[in-house]
Amino acid sequence: MSYQTHLFIDGAYEGGNGPSLPAHEPATGRLMADVASADPGQIDRAVRVAHAAFAGWSQTTPKARSLALLRMADAIEDRAEALADVEAANAGKPWRFVKAGELANVADVFRFFGTAVRNMPATAANGYRSSQHTSLMRRDPIGVIASIAPWNYPLLMAAWKIAPAVAAGNTVVIKPSENTPLSLLLLASILSEFLPKGVVNVVTGNGPDVGQALITHDLVRMISLTGDVRTGRAVLKAAAGETIKRTHLELGGKAPVIVCADADLDRLVDTLREASFYNAGQDCTAACRVFADRSIADKVTERLSTMIGSLVYGAPQENDVEFGPLITAAQRDRVAGFVERARGAGAEIVAGGKTPEREGYYYEPTLVTAPITAEIVQKEVFGPVVTVTAFDEPETALNWANQSEYGLASSVWSRDASLAMQIANRLEYGVTWVNTHGVFATEMPHGGMKNSGYGSDLSMQSLLDYTQIRHIMLAS
Numbered sequence: 001m002s003y004q005t006h007l008f009i010d011g012a013y014e015g016g017n018g019p020s021l022p023a024h025e026p027a028t029g030r031l032m033a034d035v036a037s038a039d040p041g042q043i044d045r046a047v048r049v050a051h052a053a054f055a056g057w058s059q060t061t062p063k064a065r066s067l068a069l070l071r072m073a074d075a076i077e078d079r080a081e082a083l084a085d086v087e088a089a090n091a092g093k094p095w096r097f098v099k100a101g102e103l104a105n106v107a108d109v110f111r112f113f114g115t116a117v118r119n120m121p122a123t124a125a126n127g128y129r130s131s132q133h134t135s136l137m138r139r140d141p142i143g144v145i146a147s148i149a150p151w152n153y154p155l156l157m158a159a160w161k162i163a164p165a166v167a168a169g170n171t172v173v174i175k176p177s178e179n180t181p182l183s184l185l186l187l188a189s190i191l192s193e194f195l196p197k198g199v200v201n202v203v204t205g206n207g208p209d210v211g212q213a214l215i216t217h218d219l220v221r222m223i224s225l226t227g228d229v230r231t232g233r234a235v236l237k238a239a240a241g242e243t244i245k246r247t248h249l250e251l252g253g254k255a256p257v258i259v260c261a262d263a264d265l266d267r268l269v270d271t272l273r274e275a276s277f278y279n280a281g282q283d284c285t286a287a288c289r290v291f292a293d294r295s296i297a298d299k300v301t302e303r304l305s306t307m308i309g310s311l312v313y314g315a316p317q318e319n320d321v322e323f324g325p326l327i328t329a330a331q332r333d334r335v336a337g338f339v340e341r342a343r344g345a346g347a348e349i350v351a352g353g354k355t356p357e358r359e360g361y362y363y364e365p366t367l368v369t370a371p372i373t374a375e376i377v378q379k380e381v382f383g384p385v386v387t388v389t390a391f392d393e394p395e396t397a398l399n400w401a402n403q404s405e406y407g408l409a410s411s412v413w414s415r416d417a418s419l420a421m422q423i424a425n426r427l428e429y430g431v432t433w434v435n436t437h438g439v440f441a442t443e444m445p446h447g448g449m450k451n452s453g454y455g456s457d458l459s460m461q462s463l464l465d466y467t468q469i470r471h472i473m474l475a476s
Helices: 040-057 062-078 080-091 095-119 154-167 182-192 207-215 229-239 265-275 297-310 329-344 394-402 417-426 459-465
Strands: 007-009 012-014 020-025 030-036 126-130 133-141 144-148 171-175 200-202 220-226 246-250 256-259 289-293 348-351 366-369 385-391 409-413 431-434 467-475
Touching (some): 007 182, 020 080, 030 182, 040 144, 040 171, 040 200, 040 207, 062 080, 062 095, 062 182, 080 154, 095 154, 095 459, 144 154, 144 207, 154 171, 154 182, 154 220, 171 207, 182 200, 207 220, 207 229, 229 246, 256 265, 265 409, 289 297, 297 385, 329 348, 329 385, 385 394, 394 417, 409 417, 417 431, 459 467
Parallel strands (some): 144 171, 171 200, 256 289, 256 409, 289 385
Antiparallel strands (some): 007 012, 007 200, 020 030, 126 133
């Protein structure tokens, strides 16, 4: 199978002039394609093309932009199989989940923002200063958005960035992860059918060379990143350069799952089967650390262990597979390192805990019991690993959760609605689920606190994040 490997600039594909980087198939470790990086001149031209396109695109009506996004959504659905073929192979995900779940969500994101742009809220005109002065509020697009997309959800995270930015009237230069560039390069041709040249551009390459040159470009007005905390700090430094840039950061996570004594354990375990292990746990919102009331901690551990023993992992094309490999050999080894250090520190490896002897970058689904101070409980592992830690009082679990450097996702499990809401209201996390985990609605905001970043993906709030609010006053 051949793949699109060229940059997409000004409505056309062109070969990269920089070093070639390999894109692998994580299920086998085999090379899929060599993808040439953008060189400094191509990065500069991509931004300048986007800047020139902004002059026209920013002046289009919400109706026109809405129509373009709605047509993109239809086209994505029509070509979902081709997109799923590339995404599943390059990201190592079960094909059936990519097509039926993730690509359906990609189309829904474009469709939502195609509707939202015609319904942006604003304060009505009024004489706030005096009867001789009429104040108006405008929400205008910002300019060129430099977007950096991650490798764990290449198409979905790209949609979260492109759709609201373009709907608001901005133009975009987006860099996919060097590990997973292939599906976004294919998507670019679909989007270009409905957009003027230069509105969306794709440059490929690594972070230090291509990403850094992109986010520090003088004509970039906003940087949108989904990535780790270290990269987020680099973005903030770049944003404080000669031209101050707005930033939108969705960074790491370490989601606590607070299980009270009266929780429905059947529902908990059924939910965590997907919420903890989907995409091999490579998800910032994964239900990765369980805080269980001591009275039920052993039961929770036993049930989770049984569930984990029944999980099916393997190649993306297999119909019964629930998750696939880690993205790279380095990521697999990183996960294994966390588990081995936990084992050495005295934690109990209840289930899994080994690298299977097979081709590809797989790691067994793993359950660990460990104290709250353990590295594996505190740090983001980003793999198919769940920890269980017992607590004596709900207040203790709440404090443990809020002491974390992260603040992205969390969940509370209790049949007592009052208790669940008391805990949920005090959690310092951008999203908290009660008696479920990992369920998203495009209409609701998704974003973090603390070292998990700030700004909202999804929802009307995301659209507003990609606009500049302005006050215009008319004197009579």
